[in-house]
Amino acid sequence: MGKADGPMGVATALVRSAFLVNAVYAECSREYGLTAQQGQLLCVLMAQPYGMSELGAALGLAKSSLTGLVDRTARRGLVRREPDPMDGRAIRVALTDEGGALVEEFYAATCRRMDELPLGFSEAERQQLVQLLGRLVLDNEVPVVFAD
Secondary structure: OOOOOOOOOHHHHHHHHHHHHHHHHHHHHHHOOOOHHHHHHHHHHOOOOEEHHHHHHHHOOOHHHHHHHHHHHHHOOOEEEEEEOOEEEEEEEEEOHHHHHHHHHHHHHHHHHHHHOOOOOOHHHHHHHHHHHHHHHHHOOOOOOOOO
16 A cells, blocks of 8 residues: 655544554554454453443444453453342443453553554653543543543
């Protein structure tokens, strides 16, 4: 594929940035024996257990796709289903001890790699990037899938 030099529009810059971030995320996931979606699931669950509908909304997955993802991740011993204490009919998905240990390492490694992407930026440029991207995700109400 050709390499386009020169100024980019907002759409091009955002799409190409998304490809860059996804590539880093996928590479890191592979190194930890995860799919990118499993890595995302584990990162979301770092904060707390969630119900299936909450997970589906956070990850942007349909119920059947989420069920398959949770099933595959549970078979690996990384997550477990548990009863929801507020609703006896519902279940929540939580990290197992093994999943918690793995996601701590995975998260730290992924953060290190993401932090390296703008290495050529000055500190002021890095801060400006953080402010602008932070505003973009907040203004568009992007779910917390990856947190500081």
